[in-house]
Amino acid sequence: MLFSSIMFIFYFLPITLGVYYLIPKSHLMARNAWLLVASLVFYSWGEPVYLFLMIFSAAFNYYMAGEIDREKTEGGSGKKNLVFALVINLMILGFFKYFGFLMDTINAVTGLSIGYTALPLPVGISFYTFQALSYIFDVYRDKVKVQKNPMMVALYLALFPQLIAGPIVNYKDIEEQLTERSFSFDSFGSGAIRFCIGMGKKVILANNLGALNAYVAAIAPDELTVLTAWIGIICYTLQIYFDFSGYSDMAIGLGRMFGFRFKENFNYPYTAVSITDFWRRWHISLSSWFRDYVYIPLGGNRVPVRRHIMNLLIVWSLTGLWHGASWNFVLWGVYFGVILIIEKYLIGGYIEKMPSWAQHLYTMLIVTISWVFFSITDIGEAVRYLGIMFGIGSSGFMDSSTLYLLRTGLVLIAMGVLGSTKRPVKEHERISRGFRWHETVWALLVLLISVSYLVYGSYNPFLYFRF
Amino acid sequence: MAINIKNRLLNIFKGLGSAVRGNANELAAVSFAAVLVAFFALNLFAPDKSFSEKENRMLQEFPDVSVHDYLNGRFEKSFEDYANDQFILRDKFIRVKSSFDAAIGGIKSNGVWKGRGGYLIEDSNVPSGSFIKDNSEAIGEFIEANPGIRARFLLAPNAVSIMKKKLPVGANPADQNIYMDSFFEAVKKVGCEPIDVRESFEDAKKDRQLFYYTDHHWTSAGAELAYQAIKESFGLEEEYSFKQYPVKNDFLGTMSSKSGFSGGRCDEITLPVREDDGRLNSVIFYEESKKKTTEFYNLDKLEEKDAYQVFGGTNHSIYTIKTPVKGNRRLLLIKDSYANSVLPYLMQHYTEIVVVDPRYYYDNIQDVIDVEGIKDVLFLYNANTFFEDSSLKMMLEE
Secondary structure, eight states, rough: OOSSHHIIIIIIHHHHHHHHHSSOOOOHHHHHHHHHHHHHHHHTTOGGGHHHHHHHHHOOOOHHHHHHHHHHHOOOOOHHHHHHHHHHHHHHIIIIHHHHHHHHHHHHHHOOOOOOOOOOOOOTTHHHHHHHHHHHHHHHSSSSOOOHHHHHHHHHOOOOHHHTTTOOOOOOHHHHHHHHOOOOOOHHHHHHHHHHHHIIIIIIIIIHHHHHHHHHHSSSSOOOHHHHHHHHHHHHHHHHHHHHHHHHHHHHHHHHHTOHHHHHHHOOOOGGGHHHHHHHHSSHHHHHHHHHHHHTTTTTTOOOOHHHHHHHHHHHHHHHTTTTTSSHHHHHHHHHHHHHHHIIIIIHHHHSSHHHHHHHHHHHHHHHHHHHHOOSSHHHHHHHHHHHHHHTTTSSSHHHHHHHHHHHHHHHHOOOOOSSSSSHHHHHHHHHOOTTHHHHHHHHHHHHHHHHHHHHHHOOOEEEEGG | HHHHHHHHHHHHHHHHHHTTTTTTHHHHHHHHHHHHHHHHHHHSSOOOEEEEETTTOOOOOHHHHOOOHHHHTTTHHHHHHHHHHHHTTTTHHEEEEEEEEHHTSSSTTTTEOGGGGOEEEEOOOOOOOOOOHHHHHHHHHHHHHOTTOOEEEEEEOOOHHHHHGOTTTTTTOHHHHHHHHHHHHHHHTOEEEOOOOEEEEEEEHSSSOOOOOSSBBBHHHHHHHHHHHHHHTOEEEEEEEEEEEEEEEOOOOHHHHHHHHOOOOOOEEEEEEEETOOOOEEEEEEEETTTSSSSBBBBGGGGSOOOOGGOOOOSSSSSEEEOSSSSSSSEEEEEOGGGTTTHHHHHOSSEEEEEEEETOOOHHHHHHHHTOOOEEEEEEEHHHHHOOOOOOOOOOOO
16 A cells, blocks of 8 residues: 555555554554554555565564574574574565565676566565575574564564664664553654655655656657756656655654654755765665665774775675666665765765865765666666766757756746755744744645645656655 | 443544643644544545546446455555445545646646647547557447448547647647548548548648637637538538627636646637528427437527537436428438537538437437438547447447
């Protein structure tokens, strides 16, 4: 089920919240049980088969964490069990997500044409597998106590707010909240506001910008002009940010409405002053996962330079691959890895001395170009598109399609650019000071417009089906 | 347990009460919860509709629940469609959307282009994969079962192709001509003579307004051109000339309300009157309501929003027009609303016209032909509606 649907907002959410809050606060376990049931319905909606995979994953990781813990209390290291759990989790992920990719690559390299049937990707599998791994690792490293109640492990993995598009919640961050969390109208309300704003980011901004990008994507490369290509990728740049951060906002907001506190996942990434800074602000839960469970175990930066560069490249190829089973995502990841290495070892100091407008321009140029490789699966086509952006093989600077895009898109793009900065929030706070109703009116207005788009059934893509 | 829930609700209400007097977040909490509860209840209790006049399509009704449909995802899909289609105040919400689209500078809203010269032009619909084949086959079988009839198909072009020059810069609608060509070819093969008015429309569009600025229908002038083509195709001999009698000059049609674009040009609605002032005292009989009337025009509809309904009223499943025309010629007209403004012309030639709208007609059409002794059958649709409509095929296969 998607958050951005009438079904979710006006059927699933009222029922889930209603029953949840009818159960008294003192019966937290009953609330948890209900939340688990609701989460499983949410997950299975439309594709109930993969529910079994989810249940298996929960049971398996519950059991393996117990085994690791048992081994450790008996004096062992728990390493064998850790490796086994790791292998099984990654095999499941690999089978569903990377099998087709692997076969394609084998066929391409060997020139064979081995037939295979790739299964449809279970939604959210990359997110919940990473959550499961963080739990297993943390039990192994004594960062958390083993969870004795299988329902809690299942709830941790399946909790519907963050289930399909993150943030990736680490077990250590939520362990306590599973057994003790506070409920208040204040946090419910702040969650509701957050949810409405996130919905608006997704439905009003991301979807409309996405429609513009789709218009550009449908133009044959021979007929693309320089300006059209730029508008297309700028729209995509804004679309993916508002889509993804909108989903995170909704997840965080929904979490609060049920008494959970999730960490922030985005921190105005398009205001970053370098790529290093950008990755501290973009999909924070993913980059910190890779930092904690891959980069640091590999030795992090406390290793010789050569090894460090190697580590960074490994982490960033994996980060790329996590986003989708296709070479363009690997390229996208490595592209960022290389730039981060360059910033770290070569130009970091120089960037710091640049005027702030140049820092922003530099960062956004690198980021925008990265989205070309992210949004166009075929690397050859991506290169061609990039060429057109810089006048190579373009059909002129602009044409009637460009005019059309400018006319339909200018306000949206302006809204998007402005919305990527802290400015609107600050202005909003300034205006609303001393006016109690302001936030509510604003949030409900955004919800009203979003719902009107959803009712009509406008363009509403789901970008994370590859994640 | 009962007492428990009662206490629980009391507690919740107490909390709500203090929250209303609380800070901004607490207010938001109460308001958001109230919105959810209100819409949940309204959606639960509001009666469902099966057809949307505004969007001209069937709405999803509550799907049957079965384990099988749940497991293969069909139930979920239908339920989501149901939630959207039956959403309370759906039309109002769509209006909000289109106004917002228009406000942020869109030149296309809800499938309508904001064209030049005041034209609001609906985007073209493309028939799905087997549509042309399925429909022409159904028509072929119908003709085979009725060897005595003369069948004609008038598929009207829409403003999106005839008034292409009025589209905004960069608008890229699918070319409906390609699909019309292949449809005409397909029906010709099965023995149904196509009536193609595109050329005469192209010729006439310079000096006459053939489509409304703000409505998806053709004007009475457009309808007259279509009538000329029908007359020729069926070999109707009597010659009449018509003058247009204006009855409304501030018509804002469905494209205006659908798109939310304001500043569109108002339309004039005219009714054709015979130059020789010949008036036929026709009698119209509506089958479903068993009502008889002598007025084809519903002049009271001119005061309503959808003033095009002046031509024969709202969508009827079947009705019969009996005229004093001599010669005992009878026509079965299977049509959409484009035909409504052609009827005043056709009435001059036929003793009886049976008008059927397959979207609402669920009986067997064969009975009508047999009982009424019909020889001429005219299918009259506009391409945009037709390519999205499965009801003709369903009716013919009944």
